[in-house]
Amino acid sequence: MEDCVFCDIVAGKASASMVYEDETVCSFLTIGPVNPGHLLVIPKQHKSSLSDLDEETGMHLFKVTMQMAKALRHSDLQCEGVNLFLADGEAAFQDVFHVHMHVFPRFQGDQFKVDANWEIKPSRQELDEIAERIRRAQGIRT
Amino acid sequence: MEDCVFCDIVAGKASASMVYEDETVCSFLTIGPVNPGHLLVIPKQHKSSLSDLDEETGMHLFKVTMQMAKALRHSDLQCEGVNLFLADGEAAFQDVFHVHMHVFPRFQGDQFKVDANWEIKPSRQELDEIAERIRRAQGIRT
Numbered sequence: 001m002e003d004c005v006f007c008d009i010v011a012g013k014a015s016a017s018m019v020y021e022d023e024t025v026c027s028f029l030t031i032g033p034v035n036p037g038h039l040l041v042i043p044k045q046h047k048s049s050l051s052d053l054d055e056e057t058g059m060h061l062f063k064v065t066m067q068m069a070k071a072l073r074h075s076d077l078q079c080e081g082v083n084l085f086l087a088d089g090e091a092a093f094q095d096v097f098h099v100h101m102h103v104f105p106r107f108q109g110d111q112f113k114v115d116a117n118w119e120i121k122p123s124r125q126e127l128d129e130i131a132e133r134i135r136r137a138q139g140i141r142t
Numbered sequence: 143m144e145d146c147v148f149c150d151i152v153a154g155k156a157s158a159s160m161v162y163e164d165e166t167v168c169s170f171l172t173i174g175p176v177n178p179g180h181l182l183v184i185p186k187q188h189k190s191s192l193s194d195l196d197e198e199t200g201m202h203l204f205k206v207t208m209q210m211a212k213a214l215r216h217s218d219l220q221c222e223g224v225n226l227f228l229a230d231g232e233a234a235f236q237d238v239f240h241v242h243m244h245v246f247p248r249f250q251g252d253q254f255k256v257d258a259n260w261e262i263k264p265s266r267q268e269l270d271e272i273a274e275r276i277r278r279a280q281g282i283r284t
Contacts, residue, residue, distance in 0.1 A: 017273035034258035062204035075279035081231025089223025116176035131159035137217035
């Protein structure tokens with residue numbers, strides 16, 4: 001894929017501080033961390049969105065993600081928690097259009113925050129109706 | 143596990159708007175959504191933290207997570223993006239201590255936000271040093 005910084009990293013054309021690498025996925029430190037130790041785990045093959053990723057590769061990517069979370073927990077960074085975050089689509093804050101799972105260490109009192117309109121409290125009937133709409137969409141193939 | 147609301151849901155003792163269920167994992171709508179359609183995917187067995195989850199179950203949980211993301215994308219909720227989010231540990235905003243992956247639809251202009259101190263721009267040398275510290279911690283078993 002041309003003009004993809006993650007493909008350039010995989011190809012060795014761009015530098016990265018690599019933590020893990022195998023045949024299908026790799027993990028390296030992002031240059032824009034929320035905290036020191038903020039890792040990305042990516043498939044080596046270019047996949048722009050989650051729906052382009054086959055399940056087998058996705059499952060392997062998650063296995064490595066779990067291992068990276070464990071490594072952060074056991075490292076001398078002394079983190080107190082870990083977040084996983086994946087942004088799929090521009091509306092979901094995806095910036096680089098090559099699938100990447102964020103794995104970042106957390107520390108009490110750090111500056112990472114999430115916010116939303118927490119006032120929304122749907123009724124059970126509303127939840128059941130939405131569940132039905134999502135269930136109907138299951139099994140649809142791209 | 144006593145006093146775990148997710149275990150109660152799995153056991154049928156608490157109500158939930160279920161979207162998917164199999165032998166080892168299930169997915170239902172959270173009662174505190176950031177957007178309508180906000181799902182959780184959980185292992186049925188009580189696992190308080192990510193490091194308690196065996197890799198096989200984790201991989202299956204992620205396969206179902208991918209399927210839930212696809213269902214949201216194909217549903218008539220007409221979402222424009224999807225986020226995955228997992229909080230492991232109190233410092234990482236974990237609230238219910240039963241592993242759960244958030245899968246939520248995103249819409250342009252919705253109110254979900256993430257924030258951090260984006261000013262941190264580590265040098266390549268700093269990144270390489272941190273990568274080395276994380277690599278050293280790989281392979282350590284609990």
